[in-house]
Amino acid sequence: MPFPGKALDCNATILFINPVKTIANLVHEPGPYSSFSLEEISIPEPAADEVLLKHRAIGVNFIDTYFRSGLYPYPEPPPIIPGSEACAEVIETGSEVTDLKVGDRVAYTGGYGSYCHHRIMKADRVVKLPETVSDEVAAASMVKGLTAHYLLHGTFKVKPGDTILFHAAAGGVGLFAGQWADYLGATIIGTVGSGEKAELALANGYHHVINYEEENFVDRVMEITDGSGVEVAYDSVGQDTYPHSLKCVKRLGMWVPFGQSSGPIQNFQLKDLVAHGSLFTTRPTLFDYVATREALVAACDSLFGMLENGHINVSINQRFKLEEAALVHELLENRQTKGSTVMFIS
Numbered sequence: 001m002p003f004p005g006k007a008l009d010c011n012a013t014i015l016f017i018n019p020v021k022t023i024a025n026l027v028h029e030p031g032p033y034s035s036f037s038l039e040e041i042s043i044p045e046p047a048a049d050e051v052l053l054k055h056r057a058i059g060v061n062f063i064d065t066y067f068r069s070g071l072y073p074y075p076e077p078p079p080i081i082p083g084s085e086a087c088a089e090v091i092e093t094g095s096e097v098t099d100l101k102v103g104d105r106v107a108y109t110g111g112y113g114s115y116c117h118h119r120i121m122k123a124d125r126v127v128k129l130p131e132t133v134s135d136e137v138a139a140a141s142m143v144k145g146l147t148a149h150y151l152l153h154g155t156f157k158v159k160p161g162d163t164i165l166f167h168a169a170a171g172g173v174g175l176f177a178g179q180w181a182d183y184l185g186a187t188i189i190g191t192v193g194s195g196e197k198a199e200l201a202l203a204n205g206y207h208h209v210i211n212y213e214e215e216n217f218v219d220r221v222m223e224i225t226d227g228s229g230v231e232v233a234y235d236s237v238g239q240d241t242y243p244h245s246l247k248c249v250k251r252l253g254m255w256v257p258f259g260q261s262s263g264p265i266q267n268f269q270l271k272d273l274v275a276h277g278s279l280f281t282t283r284p285t286l287f288d289y290v291a292t293r294e295a296l297v298a299a300c301d302s303l304f305g306m307l308e309n310g311h312i313n314v315s316i317n318q319r320f321k322l323e324e325a326a327l328v329h330e331l332l333e334n335r336q337t338k339g340s341t342v343m344f345i346s
């Protein structure tokens with residue numbers, strides 16, 4: 001089915017795009033916030049197993065800053081379009097796509113490519129949305145919610161009675177994880193960088209919150225756990241919290257470094273694990289946990305169920321236009337955001 005031309009209002013200019021053009025926030029060279037460039041670009045027709053999507057809401061994630069800055073190498077020659085999750089409408093389907101149709105409201109996660117009005121996706125990477133999950137909640141959930149899912153159900157299977165430590169508790173992933181781990185029956189200790197963030201974390205499943213700007217979080221974790229430590233420490237902060245997080249984990253427990261908001265860990269050595277009680281570790285990524293269609297659908301069913309049943313409420317505290325991506329990244333990298341951030345097409 002052909003994709004009809006659409007009138008789009010972008011930066012107060014009415015642009016007419018033809019079937020193979022869209023508006024995208026490109027990065028030509030990795031660099032600072034100012035590296036974004038809003039441009040009209042060509043996109044290919046969808047192949048037989050692909051769909052053409054029109055975005056309705058675009059989620060923002062810390063991983064987007066890694067691609068923009070160059071911390072993560074570009075998987076293809078620049079320019080690159082950052083962005084790893086979105087809610088969209090199916091505009092056109094490839095000839096072999098049978099389970100999606102034009103007009104379906106869908107969502108997806110992928111490494112990059114969502115900071116734009118339209119994009120092509122493999123149909124098997126896209127999931128249909130339940131009516132009760134709004135555009136902005138879907139856009140905010142596909143990376144952050146699915147990450148909380150695999151961390152708590154896959155990397156370490158959290159069970160009732162476990163005590164866990166989760167850094168950056170009031171962040172995007174952090175607020176999903178607090179509510180989900182609470183639902184699983186764990187005792188959750190969170191760390192945050194301000195009093196306001198502490199209040200938000202306490203309202204989203206965390207039982208104990210430590211302001212690691214003011215308190216020694218290792219001492220506080222040991223106090224809270226009567227000296228025994230936690231079963232698992234989830235650490236996305238990276239260099240600033242390494243190696244202290246290891247000291248919070250009990251013997252034979254697990255340390256899960258899954259991000260590097262403060263910078264990559266530089267000096268990890270295997271002997272650190274034995275020094276802290278024969279700990280287990282992995283450096284996981286969401287994209288391995290949802291690599292197959294079956295795994296993606298199962299994880300989304302679980303996530304959408306949690307959202308529909310009200311076990312998880314998504315705090316969308318920052319809403320911006322796509323053309324404000326530079327400001328969005330500046331706020332995110334400077335710890336000025338709480339919960340989720342979503343960008344919309346104006």
Ligand SMILES: NC(=O)c1ccc[n+]([C@@H]2O[C@H](COP(=O)([O-])OP(=O)(O)OC[C@H]3O[C@@H](n4cnc5c(N)ncnc54)[C@H](OP(=O)(O)O)[C@@H]3O)[C@@H](O)[C@H]2O)c1
Nearest residue numbers: 061062168171172173192193236259260261262285286335
């Ligand atoms: N491996 C995976 O599969 C996977 C998937 C998704 C996300 N992640 C990682 O999870 C982390 C959270 O992602 P998110 O999108 O939800 O971001 P976020 O938590 O909303 O934002 C990052 C937070 O990290 C904390 N932080 C501590 N030191 C920081 C520093 N020096 N600079 C910046 N932030 C600092 C800040 O909270 P405080 O002010 O409270 O300290 C900040 O708000 C990121 O590291 C991301 O890379 C990994």
